[in-house]
Amino acid sequence: MNEDLTLVLGNKNYSSWSMRAWLALRFTNLSFKEVNIALFESGAQEKVRAFGGETGLVPLLVDGQCAIWETDAIIEYLYEKCPSIWPSTPALRAKARSFCSEVSSGFSALKNEFPVNIRIRKKAKVVSKETQKDIDRVCQIWQNCSDAYPGPWLFGEFCAADIYFAPIATRFQSYSVPLESGALMYKQAILSHPLVSEWIELSRQDNSILEKFDSV
Numbered sequence: 588m589n590e591d592l593t594l595v596l597g598n599k600n601y602s603s604w605s606m607r608a609w610l611a612l613r614f615t616n617l618s619f620k621e622v623n624i625a626l627f628e629s630g631a632q633e634k635v636r637a638f639g640g641e642t643g644l645v646p647l648l649v650d651g652q653c654a655i656w657e658t659d660a661i662i663e664y665l666y667e668k669c670p671s672i673w674p675s676t677p678a679l680r681a682k683a684r685s686f687c688s689e690v691s692s693g694f695s696a697l698k699n700e701f702p703v704n705i706r707i708r709k710k711a712k713v714v715s716k717e718t719q720k721d722i723d724r725v726c727q728i729w730q731n732c733s734d735a736y737p738g739p740w741l742f743g744e745f746c747a748a749d750i751y752f753a754p755i756a757t758r759f760q761s762y763s764v765p766l767e768s769g770a771l772m773y774k775q776a777i778l779s780h781p782l783v784s785e786w787i788e789l790s791r792q793d794n795s796i797l798e799k800f801d802s803v
Contacts, residue, residue, distance in 0.1 A: 592619035595638050595647040597626040599786065600793040603703040603754035604658045606786055608646035610750045611662055613782050615669035625795055659691055662747050674742045683741070683748040686728055690751045697721035701758040705790040711763040725755055726770040733769045739776040753783050 594612055596605040612619050624634050624645060632643025639654025640647035648655045648664065655664050666672050673680045696717035714722070729752070732741040741748045756774045759766060766774060777783055 591649075591651045592617055593622060593638065593649040594619050595622045595624060595635055595640065595645055595649065597624060597645040598793055598795045598797065599623075600705050600790040600795065601703055601797055602626060602645060603757075605646045606703075606754050606757075607658050607750050608648065608661050609786060610753060610782050611658075611665055611672060611747060612648075613785070614672060614745070614750065615665050617665075617668065627797060659687070662687075662750075666747075671744070672747050674744070674746055674748075679742050683746060686741070686748050687751045689724075689728075690755070694721045694725070694755070697725070697755070697758070701762045701764075703754050703758060704761055705757050705787055706793075707761050709762045711765055714764075722759075722764060725752070726766060728752075729773040730767070730769040733773060739773070741773075745780065749777055749780070753777050753780075753786075756783075757787070 592612070594608060596602065596609060599605065609621075622638065624631055626645070635643045635645060635647055638647055638649050640656045641654075642656050644656065646656075646658060646661060648661045650664070655661050662672065674683050696715060700714060700718045729741070736743040738744070740746065741752070756777045758764070759774055760778060778787070
């Protein structure tokens with residue numbers, strides 16, 4: 588157990604990348620301290636930089652004198668401590684990393700139209716063509732993995748790929764996005780995972796209100 592690990596997070600109800608880093612750390616069973624910094628408040632980025640985060644953005648993992656920002660880098664750092672965070676074979680690791688890269692760099696329309704807000708429940712609505720294209724791609728990934736690998740998780744065993752898609756599943760729940768059977772089963776499975784359920788419960792205890800996201 589490493590008592591030097593500190594994870595600097597944003598608001599649990601709104602910060603999807605904080606959610607991913609937290610889930611990854613909890614998955615490793617490494618002990619860590621949390622520092623929560625309210626997003627979009629004056630001085631927030633300076634507070635993150637005080638822990639060594641050069642961008643001033645969350646999440647930030649601090650291990651002794653080493654500061655790691657960007658969730659992709661945090662996951663790779665944790666992989667060296669806990670290899671089971673990625674699938675066991677090179678081919679599956681490469682595919683899982685490819686999906687995670689899509690999440691990191693893509694799905695912009697989905698992210699913009701459906702910002703993470705775990706507490707809210709909105710009625711289904713007609714979405715833009717760009718957002719529907721993103722939704723269809725997510726569902727394609729989930730369905731293809733369901734067809735290819737046994738078990739409820741994308742690559743058989745729960746791994747970083749599932750962690751990356753967890754906030755997208757919360758978006759689908761918050762905004763009542765209609766899903767076909769395979770994608771719906773995966774959404775329900777990931778939202779029921781003990782670590783994801785724990786984060787969702789913590790988000791309900793997050794008393795912060797960010798109007799820009801609650802008014803969507």
